[in-house]
Amino acid sequence: MITHVLSIVADGVLLGLIYAITGLGLSLVLGVMGIVNVAHSAFVMLGSFLAFELFRRFGVDPVLAFVLALPVFFVLGTVVYRVVITRVQSAAQTQGLVAMFGLMVLIENLGTIVWTTDTRVVTAAYTNTSLEVGGVVLPYVRLIAGGLALLLIGAFWAFLRFTLTGRAIRAMAQNPEAARIVGVDIQRLSAVMFGLGIACAGAAGVALAMVFPFSPNTQVVWLAWAFLVVILGGLGNVANTLFAGVAVGLIQAVCTAVMPFDYVYLVLYVLLAVILTVRREGLSSAVRRTI
């Protein structure tokens, strides 16, 4: 019994770390730039397929794909920023939302054309092996994916905390006008920030691909998870996002243990509604960003 509970907890924490990085990009972009990136999960899906293609064509290990995804998606993110976001930034929010919605549909369907709607998996050498500690079974993939996620979160935290660019980003989140006055290049930094958010989404996609089967047309599920993490953890705060991710992972692990898998999604949506109802101030804290 106790090992059963422990394995549920371990499972939940490891999954939660992955969910945390899935939500992190969304949280940072929303918290710092005030952009609701509804196309976030489409980039997560692209990350999964990056891992899939690298593995299928060149036998690249997902761990390496995780590292490779960061620069690739950073560049992709800055391109999207230059092409789409800069044009809608000064316009009303609805315009940006419509554009990002179009981008989401575009990526999803390009993905469907290239990879069809078949469900894919990435099977590394260690996929079906697991570590056993005192009766608790920990699959290696989950350990590795969770560990990578934790490393990435740590890197983001340190980046925002200790580097000059990180400080500038925090300044921008608190007060863009004041940041500009003291010499922060808002445009360039926004591009960097959006790139980082998308890089995070891509890396999260790789981590998710290690653990779950995936297909282009179910990507919106990850938007739901990412959004839940953002709502639980608040905007733009790396540490809170980490805890929120772990909480979501634990909730999912417990739910999976007691009910059929499809119903887990429903619990998630109910949770989403409840949190939105209860925590409205915490949520609309675009004004009170903490980073």
Added chain:
Amino acid sequence: MFSVFLIPTSTGSRAAAAAVWAAWVAVLIGLAAYGLFGTRLFLLSTLATVFMYAVLTQAWNLLGGYGGYLNFGLVTFFGIGAYTTGILFQYYELSPFLTAPVAGLVAAIAGLLIGFPTLRLRGAYFALVTMIITFAVQILALNLTITQGALGIYLPRLPLSPLAVERLFYFVFLGLLVLVTAVVWAVQHSNIGGALVAIREDEDAAEIVGVRTVEVKWAVNAVSCFIVGVTGGLYAQRIAYIEPTGTFSFDISLNVVLMAVIGGAGTWQGPLIGAPVVLLVADLLRVTVTSEVNRVIFSLIVILIALFVPGGVMGAVSRWRRARAAKPDDVSGSPAP
């Protein structure tokens, strides 16, 4: 995005305005005449679909166009409406024509449930939640026993010839469209319309001047979902078979956003222009490409319009009118004062 319509457009003369109204009435009479005397099944059925989408887009327009709260999952409420009439027929043998208002009510309740937590917040949260909720409702429809899962529900075929059935739905949806357009027109020219536009343009300011923003959003969202639910309920009877994948198809949500954005959200004319344009293009494309390529093209159009032509056709029209009004001695040859 839609604030281009804030500038008064009644710069033309009274005669010009009357001419535009006469044109709308003439189109309506022409459509009614075709419905009565037309015999081409394909055209009748395509037009009936155009009317149905125009109704959905008008409903989306209420909150999305005027209020700036974008519903990216309109099909959720459409599907809920379709399943309501489907289930009511399955278990109580009630005709969807009778139960369509019930379908509207159920969809409105669903709209309230989703709107209660999200509409108290600012725009983007509503958009996100409506987008991801479709998936949840679809799972529900697949797993519940009452909806018969992937098996779906069969509705009775009407005891009429195919042509008569299409003609019936042609007039059902045309009538609904006229009704809903009248509602949207009335809303646009009422306090509610003003309140919605105020919310879209600056919600804080709207609240300060005394607009009960949250209540307005809830009410308008419920009305919008009601209309969509009724349409879904009638649609179930029209196609006579509903199952989760097709009834909750994301294409419907996408089409509606596209139609509103192309025609010009936030005007009562926008959906009337957008729906036929999009469906015409879709019909042309359907012959040649797969549905994925179709969606790729449509999503590209959505992005391009959002980036370069905010306000769609109606936005372009009102910009053109304003430009003309600004230059008194232009090509139209009106005498300079």
